[in-house]
Amino acid sequence: MPDPLLNPTLELPGVLKTRLRPWTFADAPALVRHANDERVARHMRDTFPYPYSASDAEFFLCLVADSARDLFLAIEVDGEPVGSVGVHFKTDVRRQSAEIGYWLAPTHWGKGLATAVVRSTSAYVLANFEVCRLYAVVFANNPASARVLEKAGYEFEGRLRRNVIKNDEVLDSLLFAQVV
Numbered sequence: 001m002p003d004p005l006l007n008p009t010l011e012l013p014g015v016l017k018t019r020l021r022p023w024t025f026a027d028a029p030a031l032v033r034h035a036n037d038e039r040v041a042r043h044m045r046d047t048f049p050y051p052y053s054a055s056d057a058e059f060f061l062c063l064v065a066d067s068a069r070d071l072f073l074a075i076e077v078d079g080e081p082v083g084s085v086g087v088h089f090k091t092d093v094r095r096q097s098a099e100i101g102y103w104l105a106p107t108h109w110g111k112g113l114a115t116a117v118v119r120s121t122s123a124y125v126l127a128n129f130e131v132c133r134l135y136a137v138v139f140a141n142n143p144a145s146a147r148v149l150e151k152a153g154y155e156f157e158g159r160l161r162r163n164v165i166k167n168d169e170v171l172d173s174l175l176f177a178q179v180v
C-alpha cells in the first residue's frame with residue numbers, strides 16, 4: 001500500500017495548469033523527451049545522464065516505484081510531465097534533515113516555475129514530516145538554481161570547495177538550507 005504522504009498532488013498557488021503529482025510508468029516517453037537535454041544534464045549529478053535514453057527513464061521510474069521513503073513528484077504542465085522534484089530523507093543522526101533536488105525542461109525556464117515548485121514542495125515537507133532542515137547543493141556554475149533557492153526562502157550556508165567533478169571539471173558547490 002503506497003504511503004499517501006509520499007504520493008501527494010500539490011497545486012502551485014498562482015500557476016495555472018500546473019501541478020506536482022506522483023510519477024507513473026506511462027510517463028516514460030515524456031520523461032525521455034524532456035530529460036534528454038544537455039542543458040539540464042550539465043547541472044545534475046551523473047545519475048542523470050546525457051543522452052537520456054528510454055532505459056534511463058525506465059530505471060528512474062522503477063526507482064521511484066520501489067522507493068518507500070523518498071518523495072519524487074513530476075512537475076506537470078498542461079497534463080505533460082516536464083520536470084521533476086525530489087526530496088531525499090536522511091537517516092541516522094541526520095534523520096531530521098532532507099535534501100531537495102529538481103530539474104525542469106528548458107522550454108519552461110524563466111517563468112518562475114521552479115521557484116513555485118521548490119516553495120510548495122518545501123512547505124509540504126516541513127508541514128508533513130519530522131524535518132527541521134531542508135537543504136540543496138548546487139554546482140557553483142549554476143546561478144539560476146542558486147537564485148531559485150534564495151527566492152524560495154533558502155539561505156546560503158557556504159561554499160564547498162572543489163566538491164564535485166562534472167564533465168571533467170572540478171567545481172565548488174554552494175550549500176543552501178531552510179531551517180525551522
Ligand SMILES: CC(C)(COP(=O)(O)OP(=O)(O)OC[C@H]1O[C@@H](n2cnc3c(N)ncnc32)[C@H](O)[C@@H]1OP(=O)(O)O)[C@@H](O)C(=O)NCCC(=O)NCCS
Nearest residue numbers: 040043102103104109110111112113114115143144145147
Ligand atoms: C535551475 C532551474 C530549475 C531554474 O528553473 P526556472 O523555472 O527557470 O527558475 P525560475 O524562473 O523560478 O527562477 C530563475 C531565476 O534565476 C535567474 N537566472 C537565470 N539564469 C541566470 C544566470 N545565468 N545568472 C543569474 N541568474 C540567473 C532568473 O533571472 C530568475 O531569477 P529572478 O526571478 O530574480 O529574475 C532550471 O534552469 C533547470 O532545470 N536547470 C537544469 C537543472 C538544474 O540546474 N537543476 C538544479 C540542480 S541544483
